[in-house]
Amino acid sequence: MAGFSELSDSELLQAEELREAEEPRSARDPDGAGKRKQAPRPLDRYALRYLCVTDLAGQSWCEQQAVFGMEEPRPPAPETAALLDAGKSIHLARELEVHDLVKIPTTSREDSWAIKILNLLSMIPVLQAVGHVRELPVFGVIEGVFVSGIIDELRYNTKGELELNELKTRSRPFMPGEAQRKKDHFQVSLYKYIFDTMVQGQLKPDVFTNHIHLRPEQPLGCQLRKHAQKIGFMITSFGDLLELMHLNLMFSDIPGIDCLKIEYSHQESSVPLGTEVVPYEEATVKEKAQYFLAYWKGQREARGVDIEEAWKCQSCSYSEICDWRKKRAEGLEKRSGPKKSK
Template sequence: MMASIADTSGVLDIVNDEGNETDYGSEFSPEEEQIVERLLSGKIEIEDNPIASQSEHNDAQQSLRMPRVLGRGHRSALYEAASAAERIASQISHDAQYPDSRRHTPDVSGEMRSAGIIEPALPDTRSPLQRFRAEPRKALSVTDLVSPAWCQLQYWYTLTIPGKKKRTSAMRQGSVVHRKLEEEIYTTVKIEIQTKEDAWGLRIWNVIQGLRTLRETGQTRELEVWGTFDGLVVNGVIDELSYVCPNLELEQSLEKKTAQKELLPDKPTIAEFLKNQKATIFGASPTPAASYRGEKIYICDVKTRAVETLPAESAFRPTKMQLMLYHSMLESLGTSQIDFDIIKTRYKLETEKKFSDSFIAQVGNLNSEAVYDKPEASQESGQWSRDSITTLLAHNSLSALWGLMIQEFQITMPKGTKSLGDVLKAEYRSRENGQILGAKTFLMDTIGLKAYVQREIQWWKGEREAEGVVIEEAFKCRSCDFADGCDWRLKKVDEAKEKARMNRKRTSTV
């Protein structure tokens, strides 16, 4: 009885000549078997793969986000002029303002090598961190840490093989959905940036605006956050923050466990606590702003899909890690655990340097023009918008503006870590029309996140080799451009053949 290996659309199964499956292919869960069926029928697409479908936010350093907290009333001439100039400003890339000196150095190595003047380059033994995220390149992003959760080796190939990292149609369509969601809350206007300190000032100012919008309206979108892990700077953009609990039953189960451990005689009973919690979540009106303060903040990440089904658990892991990273970074900012000196050093920022007059004038004036006179306008909203220039002048440096941002975090999270909900939500929307397809919720797992990040940082630092998927997740290879030449995949095929041979040998012995 001979055994053979069948490789169908990236799914490895061991079969014998009689058509019976060996024990190697029996480890698929029912959920994964459904995935395999969809793969074989061609009904699954690449949207589960964050490497191929998730796009990063690249315009934070040039875009001012003005809250729509008071509606779209009459726009001033200044606002109209800024909007008209947006088309021109969008053509001026950030690289044109801060040119990388390496771009002005002719690359003659290829010509010299072909002429026999120099020898072929030796294999690059630097760590991924040194090669792709060291100065003057960008720092690590949340995407950098969670994409390997799909397949670390695929992300490695994406970084190292030129021309393979491209913007897919899934990324483009997903960006459209995200932009429309953001436009429900903000109007985006391009700002002319003169220095990198201005660029960072704009990023910090947008966070301040985002936190104030959250307190004003109960919701904010596209909030940039920073964190440090093992001394490395990591940044990301949270899709949505709100005061609405995404899964009350899950929240109540967590609160019940916590209350059982910490309940004291002078505290309310569990039933009273849960009753009050439920009334708070569902009974609060969107206005006025004060009704939101003091409640828990919940994190949501929006994913777009071309199919109506939600991802299987094996494909959901990158999203889980992404949301937990956001939670950890938001918690660190809200409790003043981020050392701005680490960020200053990483980006070589002059944190005491004053912002340019142009930056203050543009941001301050446009923010003032973003608020329109309406009877229902809250006094606080109008006040902080009208006083934008005064605020910027009073915090006219990165160090001062960062300090103001931390104060805003503390106001938004008055109870520190207890102000941040541990129920995390991934919302799935149609890539075609933006309609909600469904959602997945789960609880924050600090221990699990710490172990995951530690292992990923080891790889980025070159302390271990990149690894491919386990055999049970070989279906992921279907959406990989590198599957045909993947050493890890070929190694797994050899291991599967060897296992089949050993099984056959044991069978014949018996």
Template sequence: MLKESSLFQLFRKHKGYLNVTDLVLPLWCEVQHEYYLLRRIKKKTPKMERGIKLHQILEYETSPPSERRVLDRTSKEEPWALRLLRQLEGIMLLQKNGITREFPIWGYYKESSIFGIIDEISLNNPSKSNFNSDIRNYFNFKMYDLSFVDNKTRFSSRKPGASQILSSKVQLMYYVHLFLNYFPSLGEKQQSIFRDISPTYSNRLHSQSHWWNMFLSQLSLDGTKDLGPKFLEQSILSIPDIPEDVFAGHNSLNGLYALVFASAKKLHLRLTDDNLTIAYRNDKTGEVVYKDKFSFSNKLLEASYTKAYQFWHNLREPEGVPAEEVYKCRSCEFQKECWWLKKKQYYPLSSP
């Protein structure tokens, strides 16, 4: 039976948005994910811990550990200001080194506000000779291809299964969608390749400032609020390549977003087919054991989103695994009590 309150109302309404992982995890099994949510179980295994550690190692390869932190815990704006600083730092790393990792991104897919962190963004053959410390004139790019990579940890040498590959592809496509709509000047140049990326969304948010203001309003954030002298000092110390007077004139969410947007707008980038890659890495060595390159598919993303939206907003009963994927149930802690298995009379004995 359907619940009176949706999963979104119960577990995500207080935040006001969904994480990209919220939209992807139910692809494995919606019934299992519902069990986790309703019982407030946060799954954390040794394998997951190794994956987190590997991601941290990869991040520190491109940028040193940051000491940025929330200084005023009563402020709703500071956590988002820190994310904007990380974006600004990421764009500068792209220009300087041709790669950045752990890039926060947010926005909308259709009616849902979404937040995520892109594992890796890189440029093909970037120039390192044009760097100038003044943000007002340091961008002087030629045209470079932009690539997105999502790093996944593998605990065996076998090729990932179809379900794992599907969820990984959908996750990365969400990131690309958010990135292109966050920086619409990139998307406008690539209409021939990404012409099917959420046209309804693009039309509704035709004005760049409109979507930003709508997002702030939805999360009850004040874009004009000054972040204070301590946060300003932190910004200056954490990104010394940006002049102090620039930060002083942009010490608010609106101000920092304007810096990020202006910086990214000056990047002369292009997006090409097959610019999305899933890199599966050995959990112990970090070496890439398998790569999957693919192109953006709005048809696949929209179909996946529709299912996820229905799941989170209680528009239908959660769906478990189909008969051909019942092998997933062998390692599920809810196997013995699973109402879906009982309903379908599946027996989790099949081999993958």
């Protein structure tokens, strides 16, 4: 089996470029004078046609920080950047253990999304044959918003259950605290929620055209068509691929995910720190997703962290510009009364 990726140096750059390419100019700079139109829904204000699972998980840490990250992306602190790079290398090495990576040049937004869908399609027979896969793309619609993500690993355990494994690398040689674990639990639970709806046949072709405004009639690039043919798919247009994806998922007989696990390992030594089995409660996942998406849909304002989690502000790159933090400090001052003059 081969995995496909876009012909580009940096996956992070790809993601940014993809979002940039999808951003309609009218929303970013409507009058061409650098002013941003204030759309009522943050989704429209930032011209986002979809969100990533990691965006929603980021809200679980601090929603205001996630919004700053969208508004004014800043390079991560050197320690975080090193951790991200190490994490990426480990993920890539693990991915290469199960398949080769073929770089395919893309010429349209439809080509870029077709690569993700081809990756998904190539993994369906592996899962049907009780094999294991890595970097499996998932797509779905939650509360009317398109959400996309990538599952680290899916495999069948000794009990024959389909098990999701998420790898997290840490700079410190011990297991994370409660807040980080809560964020990670939500992330993997969302993956399961989306994957399960996909294998139940709920991912319809028009989801891609309605939500991300991709053109079904768009012919796919010739390199992409050649690679699709090599893995058994005769396709011409993006719409052909969407139909194939829908039919393959609907008739796949792949079960839903039975078990969620997160493996933590120390970045520097690669020593495993521990594995968590995550309990899954669909009602809680749906409720949390609904709450986080309500911000993006303009139904409520963004929130920062409460006083109990104010320690998060100490390492936040946006602490100097964060009004939430300032107001929280002012509120505390008022409650403790005026300072006595000496």
